[in-house]
Amino acid sequence: MNWDWSNVEDFMPHFWDGLLVTLQALAWGTLIAFSLGLLWAIAQRSDQVWIRWPVTAITEFIRNTPLLVQLFFLFTVVPEFGPTMSPLTTGIVGLGLHYSTYTAEVYRAGIEGVPVGQWEAATALSLPKRRTWTAIILPQAIRRVIPALGNYVVSMLKDSPQIAAIGALDMLGEAKGFTQATFTYEAISIVGIAFIVIAYPASVLLRVLERRLVR
Amino acid sequence: MSADSSTSKETVNPTVDGSELIRFDKVTKRFGSHVVLDELDFSVASGKHVTLIGPSGSGKTTILRLLMTLMKPEEGTIKVGGEYLTHETKNGKLVPASEKYTREVRKNIGMVFQQFNLFPNMKVLRNITEAPVQVLGLSKDEAEQRARELLELVGLTEHIDKYPSQLSGGQQQRVAIARALAMRPQVLLLDEVTSALDPELVAGVLDVLRDIAHTTDITMLCVTHEMNFARDISDQVLMFDSGRVIEAGTPEKIFTEPEHERTREFLSAVL
Ligand SMILES: Nc1ncnc2c1ncn2[C@@H]1O[C@H](COP(=O)(O)OP(=O)(O)OP(=O)(O)O)[C@@H](O)[C@H]1O
Ligand SMILES: [Mg+2]
Numbered sequence: 001m002n003w004d005w006s007n008v009e010d011f012m013p014h015f016w017d018g019l020l021v022t023l024q025a026l027a028w029g030t031l032i033a034f035s036l037g038l039l040w041a042i043a044q045r046s047d048q049v050w051i052r053w054p055v056t057a058i059t060e061f062i063r064n065t066p067l068l069v070q071l072f073f074l075f076t077v078v079p080e081f082g083p084t085m086s087p088l089t090t091g092i093v094g095l096g097l098h099y100s101t102y103t104a105e106v107y108r109a110g111i112e113g114v115p116v117g118q119w120e121a122a123t124a125l126s127l128p129k130r131r132t133w134t135a136i137i138l139p140q141a142i143r144r145v146i147p148a149l150g151n152y153v154v155s156m157l158k159d160s161p162q163i164a165a166i167g168a169l170d171m172l173g174e175a176k177g178f179t180q181a182t183f184t185y186e187a188i189s190i191v192g193i194a195f196i197v198i199a200y201p202a203s204v205l206l207r208v209l210e211r212r213l214v215r
Numbered sequence: 216m217s218a219d220s221s222t223s224k225e226t227v228n229p230t231v232d233g234s235e236l237i238r239f240d241k242v243t244k245r246f247g248s249h250v251v252l253d254e255l256d257f258s259v260a261s262g263k264h265v266t267l268i269g270p271s272g273s274g275k276t277t278i279l280r281l282l283m284t285l286m287k288p289e290e291g292t293i294k295v296g297g298e299y300l301t302h303e304t305k306n307g308k309l310v311p312a313s314e315k316y317t318r319e320v321r322k323n324i325g326m327v328f329q330q331f332n333l334f335p336n337m338k339v340l341r342n343i344t345e346a347p348v349q350v351l352g353l354s355k356d357e358a359e360q361r362a363r364e365l366l367e368l369v370g371l372t373e374h375i376d377k378y379p380s381q382l383s384g385g386q387q388q389r390v391a392i393a394r395a396l397a398m399r400p401q402v403l404l405l406d407e408v409t410s411a412l413d414p415e416l417v418a419g420v421l422d423v424l425r426d427i428a429h430t431t432d433i434t435m436l437c438v439t440h441e442m443n444f445a446r447d448i449s450d451q452v453l454m455f456d457s458g459r460v461i462e463a464g465t466p467e468k469i470f471t472e473p474e475h476e477r478t479r480e481f482l483s484a485v486l
Contacts, residue, residue, distance in 0.1 A: 115330075120328065123321075126318050131349050
């Protein structure tokens with residue numbers, strides 16, 4: 001088999017389309033996963049059982065079922081009674097929701113890692129609960145867990161091709177289509193390299209952050 | 216204040232003249248079946264400096280933590296400045312206090328911890344101004360002005376822009392003292408504030424506290440193993456054993472002619 005540049009040329013327009021989908025899924029998915037996860041983590045520390053218990057149950061459930069099942073559910077069942085979303089939007093929501101249950105665990109560990117003396121000092125100063133969270137607990141907790149959160153961005157990148165199953169063609173989805181139609185291997189190689197090109201700098205950045213933030 | 220506390224056989228209730236700032240009324244604190252405070256009564260008069268001494272596990276920290284509302288008593292009531300701390304009166308009935316109510320009463324109380332507990336994500340200045348701005352509603356300028364004065368008091372003016380991790384333990388503890396005072400509390404609670412420090416740093420912190428004790432009218436409730444310091448600043452020393460005040464008096468009396476056998480044992484062990 002010889003590398004054929006004309007195959008590359010034919011695939012590139014599809015590649016750019018797929019890359020755009022991948023990057024959008026990753027960026028928005030990360031945003032959702034990071035913010036929703038934080039919300040779960042804080043809710044799980046609520047002193048109200050009726051908040052704590054459902055949140056724990058839902059996040060456990062989502063974390064322990066396959067992403068693919070959730071994607072199909074969001075794509076087929078939700079429109080029956082809720083809004084209809086495009087495949088890409090559905091994919092983003094699915095990825096974000098799924099990964100938020102992992103980031104919630106990361107935040108939780110970070111929050112529990114803040115010494116109890118910090119809460120006590122905040123109480124002794126009569127700081128309101130909300131201010132204690134935003135000015136004291138979360139800045140310390142998040143700083144500690146940024147590297148762990150970053151690992152999930154890389155995981156999410158690797159899971160992002162699953163959204164092709166509901167029709168949001170990411171770069172791997174595009175390559176698969178191209179490969180099956182032409183029986184060539186250039187497209188899949190390019191996409192493989194693209195994954196590394198995105199993931200590698202991310203992991204390097206993570207190492208750097210880890211060294212700088214976790215002391 | 217007269218220290219010759221009227222001695223009932225069971226408990227010693229230090230007599231208090233003038234305005235009473237802190238009052239424990241039959242306070243019971245349990246952990247499971249372990250009774251730490253057993254119907255404890257005691258009070259502290261406004262402006263006085265009271266030191267709690269007693270063997271490990273006798274409940275000294277528990278008393279301070281109850282006052283700071285870091286824990287709740289199982290029974291009894293605590294009053295600060297005439298107001299209930301953990302209860303409030305609704306329609307003439309005493310009910311458990313709401314978070315909001317407790318926070319109001321708690322504003323009168325400041326605490327310095329053994330482990331400093333400064334906020335590591337904030338510089339020294341912010342550590343001190345955070346609560347005055349957020350809780351008392353001071354403007355940033357007012358709060359910073361107050362912080363500068365306090366940093367001068369504790370001798371740390373040049374460290375205003377540092378993070379706690381850049382300071383020695385003794386310096387951190389002095390910042391923590393400034394942080395507590397910035398709220399202008401009526402009572403300052405001090406729980407073994409020098410026992411986490413390297414020996415050579417203890418004196419600096421105690422000097423600051425002596426200064427505060429002698430130049431302000433703040434009420435102090437202090438747990439310490441530094442007996443010389445206790446002697447210097449205290450109006451009254453309370454000897455605790457098994458969650459009860461077994462002896463109370465002026466430092467002169469307690470340290471030189473203790474009446475109670477347990478006090479004598481305790482003092483000969485620590486002095
Ligand atoms: N959170 C807790 N859970 C269970 N038991 C506790 C708790 N806090 C304190 N105790 C127990 O209550 C008793 C009194 O503790 P406290 O810390 O008030 O003693 P202390 O007089 O301050 O002693 P020390 O001089 O060692 O500091 C001890 O027996 C301790 O084990
Ligand atoms: Mg103690």
